[in-house]
Amino acid sequence: MNATLNPLLSADVLPNFAAVSPEHVGPAIDQLIAHARAERARVNATEAPTWDNVVEPLARVHERLARIFGAVGHLNSVVSSPALRDAYNAALEKVTAYYTDLGLDRGLYERYRAIAAQPGGLDAAQRRLLDHELRDFRLSGIELEGAPRDRFHAIQEALSKASARFSDNVLDAVNAWSLDVPIDELAGMPADAVSAARQRAQEAGLGDGLARLNLQGPCYMAVMQHAERRSLREAVYRGHATRASDEGDARFDNGSLIEEILSLRLEEARLLGFPHFAAMSMVPKMAASAEEVLGFVRDMAARARPYAERDLAELRAFARERLGLDALEPWDIAWASEKLRQTRYAFSEETLRRYFPAPAVIDGLYRLVESLYGVRIREAVSPYGVWHPDVRYFRVEEGEPGQARLVGEFFLDLYARADKQGGAWADTARTRMLLRSGAGNQLATPIAFLTCNFPAPVDGRPALLSHDDVLTLFHEFGHGLHLLLTEVDLYGLSGFGHVEWDAVELPSQFMENYAWEWEVLRQLTRHVDSGESLPRDLYERMRAARNFQAGLSTVRQMEFALFDLLLHMRSEPTDRQGVLDLLDRVRDEVAVIRPPRYNRMPWSFSHIFAGGYAAGYYSYKWAEVLSADAYSRFEEEGVVSPVAGGDFRREILARGGSRDAMENFIAFRGRPPSIDALLRHNGMAPTL
Numbered sequence: 246m247n248a249t250l251n252p253l254l255s256a257d258v259l260p261n262f263a264a265v266s267p268e269h270v271g272p273a274i275d276q277l278i279a280h281a282r283a284e285r286a287r288v289n290a291t292e293a294p295t296w297d298n299v300v301e302p303l304a305r306v307h308e309r310l311a312r313i314f315g316a317v318g319h320l321n322s323v324v325s326s327p328a329l330r331d332a333y334n335a336a337l338e339k340v341t342a343y344y345t346d347l348g349l350d351r352g353l354y355e356r357y358r359a360i361a362a363q364p365g366g367l368d369a370a371q372r373r374l375l376d377h378e379l380r381d382f383r384l385s386g387i388e389l390e391g392a393p394r395d396r397f398h399a400i401q402e403a404l405s406k407a408s409a410r411f412s413d414n415v416l417d418a419v420n421a422w423s424l425d426v427p428i429d430e431l432a433g434m435p436a437d438a439v440s441a442a443r444q445r446a447q448e449a450g451l452g453d454g455l456a457r458l459n460l461q462g463p464c465y466m467a468v469m470q471h472a473e474r475r476s477l478r479e480a481v482y483r484g485h486a487t488r489a490s491d492e493g494d495a496r497f498d499n500g501s502l503i504e505e506i507l508s509l510r511l512e513e514a515r516l517l518g519f520p521h522f523a524a525m526s527m528v529p530k531m532a533a534s535a536e537e538v539l540g541f542v543r544d545m546a547a548r549a550r551p552y553a554e555r556d557l558a559e560l561r562a563f564a565r566e567r568l569g570l571d572a573l574e575p576w577d578i579a580w581a582s583e584k585l586r587q588t589r590y591a592f593s594e595e596t597l598r599r600y601f602p603a604p605a606v607i608d609g610l611y612r613l614v615e616s617l618y619g620v621r622i623r624e625a626v627s628p629y630g631v632w633h634p635d636v637r638y639f640r641v642e643e644g645e646p647g648q649a650r651l652v653g654e655f656f657l658d659l660y661a662r663a664d665k666q667g668g669a670w671a672d673t674a675r676t677r678m679l680l681r682s683g684a685g686n687q688l689a690t691p692i693a694f695l696t697c698n699f700p701a702p703v704d705g706r707p708a709l710l711s712h713d714d715v716l717t718l719f720h721e722f723g724h725g726l727h728l729l730l731t732e733v734d735l736y737g738l739s740g741f742g743h744v745e746w747d748a749v750e751l752p753s754q755f756m757e758n759y760a761w762e763w764e765v766l767r768q769l770t771r772h773v774d775s776g777e778s779l780p781r782d783l784y785e786r787m788r789a790a791r792n793f794q795a796g797l798s799t800v801r802q803m804e805f806a807l808f809d810l811l812l813h814m815r816s817e818p819t820d821r822q823g824v825l826d827l828l829d830r831v832r833d834e835v836a837v838i839r840p841p842r843y844n845r846m847p848w849s850f851s852h853i854f855a856g857g858y859a860a861g862y863y864s865y866k867w868a869e870v871l872s873a874d875a876y877s878r879f880e881e882e883g884v885v886s887p888v889a890g891g892d893f894r895r896e897i898l899a900r901g902g903s904r905d906a907m908e909n910f911i912a913f914r915g916r917p918p919s920i921d922a923l924l925r926h927n928g929m930a931p932t933l
Contacts, residue, residue, distance in 0.1 A: 251269050251272060251273055252264040252265050253265060253269050253270065253273035253313050253316070253317070254272075254273050254276060254277075254313075256313075256629070258628075258629065258675060258689075258692070259312070259316055259629040259674060259675065259692065260313070260316055261629060261630040262316070262320065262629060262630045262631055262632040263630040263631065263632065264630065265316075265317075265320060267326070267328040267329045267331070267332040268332070270317050270329075270332035270333065270335075270336050271332060271335060271336060273313060273317075274313075274314060274317075274336040274339055274340065275339070277306075277309060277310045277313055277314070278310065278339060278340070278343050280306055280309075280310075281306045281307060281310055281343065282343070284302055284303060284305075284306045285303065285347070285350065285353060287302075288302060288303060288353070288356065289350070289352040289353055289356070291356070294356040294357075294359050294360050295360060295363075295366075296360055296366070296367060296371060297681075299353075299356050299357070299360060300357070300360065300371075300374075300375075301681060303353075304678070304735075304736040304737065305680070305736075307736070308676065308678055308736045310340070310343075312674070312675050312676075314340050315672070315673060315674065316674065317332075317333055317336060318337075319672060319674070319694050320333075320632055321333040322665070322666045322696070323632060323633070323658055323662075323664075323665050323666070323696060324632050324633060324662075324664050324665070325416065325664045325665070325666070330413060333409075334406070334409055334413075337405055337406075337409055338402060338405065338406060341401055341402050341405035341406075342398075342402055344401075345385070345397075345398050345401040345402065346398070347385075348381070348382060348384075348385025348386060349386055349387060349389070349394060349397070349398065350387075351387065354379070354382045354387050357375060357378055357379055357382070358379060360375060361375040361376070361379060369903075370735055370738060370903045371735065373738065373743075373903060373904075374735055374737050374738050374743070377529075377737070377738075377743045377902070378737070380528070380529070381529075383517075384517065384525065384528060384529075386398075386517060389516060389517075393516050396512075396516065397513065397516050397517075400509050400512060400516075401513075403505070403509055404506065404509050404510070404513070407502050407505050407506050407509070408506065408854065408855045409855070410502055411489075411499050411502045411503075411506070411851065411854045411855040412666065412851055412855035414489045414497040414499050414502070415488065415489045415497075415499070415667075415849045415851055415855070416666055416667070417489075417496075417497050418460075418488040418489040418493060418494055418497040418849075419459070419460045419461060419488055419667060420459075420663055421496075421497070422459065422484045422488065422493075422494070423445075423457050423458065423459050424457070424458040424459075424477075424480055424481065424484070425446065425449075425451060425455055425456070425457050425458075426455070426456055426458065426477065427454055427455060427456070428442075428443060428454050428455065428456050429454075430456075430474050430477055431456055431472060431474075431477075432472070432473045432474065433471045433472050433473035434467050434468065434471045434472050435467055435471060435595050435598070435709075437700060437703045437704075437706070437708075437709060438463065438464060438467035438471075438700065439456065440703040440704055441463070441700065441701070441703050442456035442457055442458055442464065443455075443456050444703070445457035445459070458477075458481060460481070460484055460485050460488060461661045461663075461667060461698065462661060462667055462668075462698045463661050463698070463699065463700035463701075465481060465485055466579075466711075467700075468481045469481065469482065469576065469579040470579045470580060470582075470583045470594060471580070471583065471594075471595070472580070475576070475577070478577070478580060479574070479576045481576075482575060482576035483576075483843065486575075486840065486841070486843065486844040486845065486846070487843055487844070487848075488845075488848070488849050489845075489848045489849050490845035490848035490849070491845070491848075492845055493845070498848070499848045499849070499854070500821045500848065502854070503824060503847060503848065503854060504818075504819070504820055504821060506854055507812065507813075507815075507818065507819050507824075508818045508819075510522040510813065510859065511815070511816070511817075511818060513525070520816055521535075521813060521814050521815060522813040522814075522859065523535040523538075523810060523813040523814045523860040524814075526813065526859060526860035526861060527860070529743075529745060529746065530745050530746050530747045530861070530864075531745040531747045531748055531867070531905075531906055531907060532747055532863075532867070535810065535813075535814055535860065538810060538863050538867070539807075539810055539811075539814070541863065541866075541867065542803055542807050542810060542863050542866070543807070543834075545799065545803055545866055546799075546800060546803035546804075546807065546834070546835045548924070548929060549795075549796050549799035549800050549803065549927075549929060550796070550800055550835065550837065551796070552795065552796025552799070552928070552929055553796035553797045553799065553800040553837045554796070554837050555796060556794045556795075556796045556797045557797065557837050557838065559585070560573065560578070560581055560582060560585060560794075561573050563581065563584070563585045563588070564577065564581045567584070567588070568581055568584060575838065575840050575841065575844075578838065582793075582794060586790055586793055589790070589793070590786045590787070590789055590790040591786055592783055592786050592787065592790075594711055594712070596783075597711070597712055597783070597787060598709040598710060598711050598712075599709060599772055599773050599774070600770040600771070600772050600773075600778075600779045600783075601709060601710040601711070601712065601714070601715055601769075601770060602707040602708065602709055602710075602771060602773050603659060603699065603702075603707055603708040603709070603710055604707055605769055605770060605771035606710055606715055606718065606769050606770075607657070608769065609765065609766075609768045609769020609770070610718065610719065610722060610769060612768060612769075613759060613765055613768070613769075613885065614722070614726065616885050616887065616890070617885060617887065617890030617893075617894075618726070618730060618890055618891070618894045618898075619643060619887065619890075619891065619894075620641050620642065620643045620652055620730075621641070621642045621643065621649065622639050622640070622641055622642075623639065623640050623642060624637060624638070624639050624640075625638055625639065625640050626638065627656070631656070632658075633658065633662070635658065635659065635660050635701070636656055636657065636658045637656070637657045638654065638655075638656055638657075639654065639655055639656075639657065640653075640654050641653045641654065641655070641729050641730075651690050652690065652729060652730065653677075653690050653691040653692060653693065653728070653729035653730070654674075654690070654691075654692045654693075655674075655693040655694070655695055655725055655729060656674070656692075656693070656694050656695065657695050658694070658695070658696045658697070659697045659699050659708070659718075660697075660698070660699055660700070660701035660702075660708065661698040661699065661700065661701065662701075665696075665698065667698055668698060668851075669696060669697040669698060669717050669718075669720070669721050670694075670696050670721065670724075671693055671694065671695050671696070671721045671722075671724035671725045671728065671753075672693070672694045672696075673691070673692075673693060673694075673728055673740055674691075674692035674693060674694050675689060675690075675691060675692040676689075676691055676728070676731075676736060676739050676740045676742065677689065677690060677691040677731050677732075677733065677734065677739040677740060678734065678735070678736045678739065679734035679735075688734070691728050691729050691731060691739070691740055693724075693725045693728045693729055695721050695722065695724075695725050696721070697714075697717060697718060697721060699714050699717075699718075706773065707773065709773060712760070712787065715760045715769075716757050716760050719756040719757050719759060719760045720753045720754065720756060720757050721753065722756055723752040723753035723754070723755055723756030723757070724749075724752060724753045726752055726756070726898055727741065727744075727749075727752040727753075727898055728740040728741065730894055730898040730899055731898065731899055731900075731901045732899040732900075732901075733899070733900065733901035733902070733903045735903070737902070738901045738902040738903045739901045739902075740901055741901070741902075742901050742902045743901070743902030744901065744902045744906065745905070746857065746858075746861050746864055747861065747863070747864035747867045747868060748864075748868055748871065748906030748909075749864065749868065750864055750865055750867075750868035750869070750872070751868045751871045751872050751875065751897065751906070751910075752872075752897060752898060753872075754865070754868055754869050754872035754873075755872040755875055755876055755893075757872075758872070758873075758876045758879075758884075758926075759884070761788060761791060762884050763781070763784055763788075764884055764885060765884070765885070766779055766784060767779060767781075767784075791928075792927060792928030795927045795928050795929065796929070797837070797838070799866075799927060799929075800835055800836060800837060801836075802865060802866055803835050803866070804831055804832060804835045804836050805850075805852075805862050806862045806863040806865075806866060807831050807834070807835055808827065808828055808831045808847075809850075809852075809853050809858070809859070809860060809861070809862040809863070810860060810862075810863060811827060811831065812824065812827060812853075813853075813859060813860035814860075824847050825847075828846070828847065869923055870918055870919075870920050870923050871906075871910055871918050873922040873923035873925075873926050874910075874914060874918045874919055874920075874921075874922045874923070875893065875910065875913060875914060876922070877922040878913070878914060892913055893913060896909055896912040896913040897909050897910070897913055
């Protein structure tokens with residue numbers, strides 16, 4: 246295909262998203278890979294390797310390949326279709342094969358080693374990047390020969406395919422499930438959720454008076470928290486708990502993929518000389534070993550469990566005495582908890598949502614970021630088009646009006662759709678990079694994708710966010726700031742580049758703290774009907790409820806983290822039953838709530854089977870220690886302190902992977918991290 250006719254090839258920065266079709270994907274990826282292979286062959290022929298004739302040109306071609314393939318992957322996540330999925334998966338196989346071959350390129354490895362050994366001529370960032378690249382070469386099997394080398398190559402391709410299929414099965418299972426019920430069975434649910442369910446029924450050609458429920462996040466949570474009909478909650482809970490499993494629609498059963506992924510990861514680790522996958526996973530992380538992480542997770546679980554037991558006892562007593570439920574089932578937990586919250590703190594989640602229309606929340610978030618970091622966020626028309634009418638595009642600038650300097654750009658895609666992967670995430674559309682040439686250096690500024698799955702606007706009214714939604718938005722925007730405010734110019738070290746995985750969540754979890762501050766909330770709340778800001782008394786009640794069931798929440802996180810870690814510390818292959826048996830043992834140790842036997846949580850645990858969190862789910866809590874302690878400086882100096890904000894931007898957000906995460910933290914906080922702030926924030930600080 247002619248490059249001028251292919252938006253993926255004709256773009257200097259990003260393609261026109263609206264113009265990209267599945268047939269564009271294959272030719273574009275083939276050409277980009279061919280270009281990258283040719284450049285590798287050229288630099289491998291150099292007899293006197295230097296940074297300028299090896300590292301720099303390869304960075305250019307690999308950045309373009311990553312940028313264009315990343316755009317394709319993003320489209321597959323947010324506007325998926327059978328044709329686009331097929332095109333993406335075919336391209337994924339080729340890209341995986343290319344990068345696997347790159348990691349096994351002995352000639353290139355030797356040239357990197359030669360450059361690293363040269364005295365002088367490199368700055369600290371360049372040396373750090375080379376150190377990371379050489380480490381990654383070793384983790385990519387560069388020291389393997391013969392059959393083990395070939396097998397390692399095959400494992401990478403098989404893992405890539407299996408992970409993509411796992412993710413596809415979860416999306417397909419969610420989209421295939423629906424439950425049609427009379428409108429009057431939705432008693433207790435928020436009006437906008439009922440309207441959306443009625444609209445789905447009408448679009449499906451159902452008769453008047455019917456509603457269609459689904460497993461997408463906004464609908465699922467509305468049912469579980471608010472639906473008065475217990476049998477309805479149970480039906481939706483079962484659909485969610487069995488999605489992509491043998492207990493649900495067998496077409497999307499992920500059981501065999503779980504076995505395959507675990508087996509391949511173990512084999513991969515053993516080929517590289519590690520006893521299990523978790524040991525290999527720790528090499529590029531802050532944590533020194535899997536055993537250290539195991540101790541951390543078990544310590545957090547032990548600290549939280551007494552609080553969780555207290556939370557559950559209170560909930561059971563309330564359900565028995567006030568709700569008439571002698572036995573509290575898993576599908577009752579969220580509903581009864583919401584009732585208890587309303588009784589104890591005299592407000593409901595639905596009352597609170599009416600103060601959080603999405604436009605007001607977004608405007609307030611932007612004002613906060615501008616105050617903290619000295620930037621300006623301005624909405625504009627995307628020069629790259631958009632993939633859906635709901636998507637908005639923004640520029641981040643700094644400097645005086647009229648002389649503003651572009652810092653970065655981002656896309657905001659907030660609302661759930663049938664063709665969109667569930668969850669929320671931030672990703673790189675383009676990383677910051679200094680392009681050096683004889684004609685002069687040119688800075689490529691970063692671009693980010695920020696994606697959520699909130700309830701969409703209904704009946705011409707703005708979308709209303711729960712406070713949990715607000716926390717999610719702040720979390721993902723923290724990731725976005727990590728990408729956008731980087732000041733590192735080297736491809737591979739800017740943004741998320743080579744940041745230790747268990748420190749990546751620091752900026753995101755740090756931002757969540759602001760969603761609890763009066764100084765911030767009064768600026769981003771506006772009642773959907775009256776326009777009034779959140780009343781101070783309602784805020785105080787919400788703040789008092791901050792640690793409501795914090796024990797239950799923490800042990801749930803530790804259950805996931807411990808399961809993930811122990812699963813990947815196994816030195817023998819694990820079948821489906823072994824996965825369930827391990828989960829039972831983890832729950833015996835950590836959990837206080839036991840789901841029914843049909844629950845198949847691992848079958849949709851995309852974080853560890855289709856994302857980057859394998860043997861790394863603990864990093865959410867690990868980084869929360871860092872984020873809570875970092876935020877404690879703002880509590881001491883002023884939560885919107887521009888001085889502390891400037892230091893956080895300079896020492897944390899700007900650094901990318903150019904310095905160890907622990908060095909970043911100490912440079913900002915003046916000391917190593919302490920767990921005290923996290924325990925205090927979670928209401929689990931020891932009493933004197």
